[in-house]
Amino acid sequence: MAVNQINRLKQKVILTGGRAFWDEQLERLFVKENWEYFREYGNLEKMREKLRIHNISNLIYVWPAERQAAERIDALQRLADILSLAYECEMKAVYFVSTAAAVKRESAKRAEDGMAVVAEQAVKTWSEWADIPVTIIRLPEVYGPDSGPKDGLVARTLYASIKKEALPRMDDEITPRDFLYSADAVYGIYRAVSRGCHGQELNLGTGKGLTAGAFADWIEDVTDLPGMYETSDFKTFPYVQPVLECKTAQHELGWQLKYDRKEALVQTWKYIQEKVEADRLEAQNRVKNIGWRAGYKKLIPYAENFVGALLMAGITYWQHGTTINPQTQMDVNYVYIGAMGLLYGKRQALIAMMASIVIFVVASLARGGELISLSYVPEIILHITAYLFTAALTGYFSDARRFEKESVEWQKRQYIERQGALRDLYEETLSVKDKLYRQIVNTDDSIGRLYSIIKPLDSVEPENIFNQAAAVTARILNVDNIAIYVVGADGYYLRQKVRMGKMTNAQPRSLRIKDHSYLQNLMENHAVFVNKELVKDTPDLAAPIIHQDKVIAVIAIYGLSFEQWSLYQQNLLSITTRLISASMARAYRYERDMQEKRFVAGTRILQAGEFNKLIKDLENRRKLQGDFPVAVLKVDMTNLDYASLDARLSHVIRNEDFVGIGSHGVYILLPDADGDVTTMVQERLQGAGVATVVCEAVD
Template sequence: MAGEQVSQLKRKVMLAGAKPFWEEQLKRLFVKESWEFFTAAADVEPIREMLRIYNIPVIIYVWPAERQATERLDALQRLADILALGYEYGIESVYFVSTAAAVKSEDAARAADGMGMVAEEAVLAWSKWALIPVTIIRLPEVYGPDSGPGDGLVARTLYASLKNIALPRMDDETSPRDFLYSADAVYGIYRAVARQCQGKILNLGTGKGLAAGDFASWMKNVTELPSIDEGTARFQSFPYVQPVLETRTAQQELGWRLKYGRLEGLKQTWDYIQAKVEADNLAAHSQAKRVKWRQWRDRLIPYVENALGAALMTGIAYLQHGTTINPQTQLDVNFVYIGTMGLLYGKRHSFIAMAASTLIFVGAALARGGELVSLIYVPENILHVTAYLFTAALTGYFADARRFEREAVAWQKQQADERQAFMRGLYEDNLAVKDKLYRQIVNSDDSIGRLYRIIKRLDSVEPENIFNQAAAVTAEILNVEHIAIYVVGTDGHYLRQKIRMGDLASRQPRSLRVADYAYLQDLLQEQTIFVNRELVKDTPDLAAPIVHQGTVIAVLAIYGMSFEQWSLYEQNLLSITTRLISASMARAYRYEQEVQEKRFVAGTRILQADEFRKIIRELQERRKLQGDLPVAVLKVDMAGMDYEKLDARLGRMIRNEDFVGVGNDGVYILLPEADGNVTAMVQARLANADVRTHVCEAVG
């Protein structure tokens, strides 16, 4: 009874996801601390039963460290299944063990493990929806005992060095990569779970990375193998660099500290790998000897049995006073010997037995006083030997027939397997054709799937990006080439061209005065689609308003439409598209208002450095989209000014389409659609406001 009470007091945790080499170490630590430790099965149903029966409150999900695409897709699906089961059975917390490669370093275009980054975002999004706290624990490469040849760079290098095979080659020999001993990693995970650290992002690691050269020296200090730093015996390259993450948060939240130094941990890992390789070699050598001996045994056993049978028959003939025929049964025991060999091993051994029986028969006759010549001329002796031959042939035939039958069955099975493989190939080809036809249907011009995939690009919170995507989306949905988007000015009297696509759009004026165009007056007032039915010159074929909070903020104009596109269907598509653009723009404006303080320097309209870089990227994308986009870059002389003074002096000196932001080495002004004359005019206007600038090639 007391044992049951103690068992009920035990806390419970389940490990799911990938199977790391340090799983047993983690299990031993939890069990030592009086936890009940469960390991998730491969299938979903056993996991469901485990959660239902044992009421497990904590799940540790391990993301696979290696970056195989198929494994990552399976891991995402398995992660979704585990989270769904956890929500269904009321788990209390999730600890997602990720990899440092899921973090994008400052000098990288993207994270080394993009799928890992997606998995982290998915887990955090699920946490907000399910209201279940999730803690992300990021690990660098983990090394230590129990590791196999594929468990990270350290294990691969040590195994390769020990087996005297080619070593991995690093792409970047200067940037760092962190390594953490498995005991420290396991202890950090345990501390996070035991202390119920929830809703945090914890980075475990040494905080100090090793460049490729330092890594080689680290290996060589322990292994003392000359092949560690040989440059001639290297094979396929791999991305060595991974972000080295700060561990301050983990140390403060968990009281976690490194227990093992790099050299100590590597020595223990090296000792384990040496012992394991030696044991594997002994086992492989022993297995090879067993296989070789088994082959010799299988070959020798029939001959040994045949020899023993011949010796037995000789003994029986001796005991029967020089005859092989039993006096009571009148049966020649050699027939049993020949038949047994024939039925067991086929014609070869039956004929060997027949020859041995003939020698025994002749020898027995000679022992009784007969002569060899006289034996040949006795018909009974000739018939007796002939009976031996017939028995050997008959029994050997039956044995060989059975063997041929087994081989025929095996051949038929092989043929059936080949036919099945062929039919499966046909099935998969048909399935591929079906999928291709399905994709053609789904990707047809008016399919919901195609429209969804196109419009999904509007899912952004950056107004500049939405303008870029609006033109591309409209061009793809309506199958048109010439599009211009005009932004309505603050006073509502002028429209300025924001983006353009195609030659016809490039020929349009960069700004429009509303009073000069009747269609613009009607469009801004009625907020409906304009159709150029009268074919008025210098007027778009179709134009639609982009509306925000009941006010037209931009106009989307289409030029050069073919005759077939002048239909109500195209107008409806344009109407739906502009509504979606308006919805995306409204979401972006709301987001911009909410993050106003983060986007701009406090109290000014000067963009922060990160936001300013986003604007630069969007302008680069716009240049790719429309082919030409002159952008003037002015660097501001900040001598005697701070950000507030600069913002006050700029006032109305620049357009709404211009951007002011903080670069790496100062404040810059970006002037889209500005040639040399416009740039000089703006500089003169700014100089009048006591803002000195000079033209730069790019933002520094």
């Protein structure tokens, strides 16, 4: 029980991204400090499973170093996948381990590692969008134990010097470059994670770079290889890299260097020497084992054949100088030859045949025969011929079986090679398909994007559809200023229902159709209007929302940019209004079918449940518009019932005003009404015999 409680209290972290040589050192440090540590480099699904099962809250992503240049082809896509997964699993913090090459030097026009710069900007932007803090930890070149021959300039130089290979040559002889010991780098990363640093940029380094000459002196001082840079045998290696300022990390993390540069290089040099020697011994042992196993494998058939010959000679001696068993009347040499032939093929069968002939002849001579006379005895010649036939027959079957097996293995290898080629082709095709899929899905007019945008229109509440219609149109057409006008019951006026954008605030709240030719055209032809003549106080685009072949609303768009004046935009608007019209048709049918449940019988007064839904729709519209006042009037129901109230309100309030039953009475909602409008409406209500009181909200 206590152990389980301790495990639940453990903090958890996962390492992913580029595989760094110091990852095991980082794991040992976290485990030592009682953290649960996980690593996952390849499979995204396995990582998703780990995150969900173990509920990991901290993620460390290592940007690939220069030795993993091949990995950078898909590095940004891999980073995007990991960040998407971090958002999906609701990570608490992400730590992005970058390189010093992502920082631009003072004397350079741009940073040395442009992709690292792009990656840093990407994680910063993602952090703002996902609301998950990202801490960027920049490292100079890291060296130390566990490093391989391609892990940076230090490792390249040390391995090359031991193996007598070409040394890396520095392009820049003046600009200093910093080097950080792996133990210090690992400790800095741990401190950042354990202290919960969020949203910062931390540089880890010694702060004191080495020029190319100082680097050579540093290497020669530790390795005792004088004059190693006097040779002309060099390979080009970029030495340029900025030296990072690490005061912020020291202040925020309390991080300090624990290892002197010379001491750290001594430990690294010792490890690399031992590693190279161990690899050399392992290679020698491997060669010896391979040679011994090959010789042993070749020797076994001959050894078994020799033992078989000795056994046959012993049996012949035990049978008093004859190879034929007196009980079975069978020559035991047949068994010996057949066994060698079936086990090892024709060669060993022929050797066994020769040994059997020698045993048979010697046994015959021992019984008193002569060598010359034996060659004339038909039975002896027939017996020896039977030996030859047995060897040839069994050897043939064995070789045929072996050839068949080799043929099957060759066909298997060919099949595996073809399968590998097909798998590579499939994976390449799948990769291309995924890239094309992402391109298609992310395009502005993709079916997936359009579906995700228009999905909110799947509603049966007319008020909610009007709210969503503005948002949907804005997203599909990528515009900011939209107003939706609803056709009045008399068919002469349009009243503003929803508006978005600053430009719509100056637009009139109601429009008389007779005063605007474009509105008359919309009402008659049901076609999209384009303000080609740039008429003032007229929308750039307008389109009707139609129900039962009648225009019930108009969507007006203002402030189009130059590139949006296209037939493409007109078609998008036309398709969008058709989708909205279809949604409105469903909502009206639903409203008609639910008339008795939505309204008090015989009136237009909303029932309590429907009234609450309407209030939520108006709240959503306020979020959408920002400046959307709604006046609330509580009705004095003294000497009034629902039917008489509805009769008195029929010609007093607007079509876009609502009456409904709340928890403590009947309320009238006046959307988009300021103080003056509210006072005017109250006076009109008072004249109709309806007393009201202004409330702050429906209670």
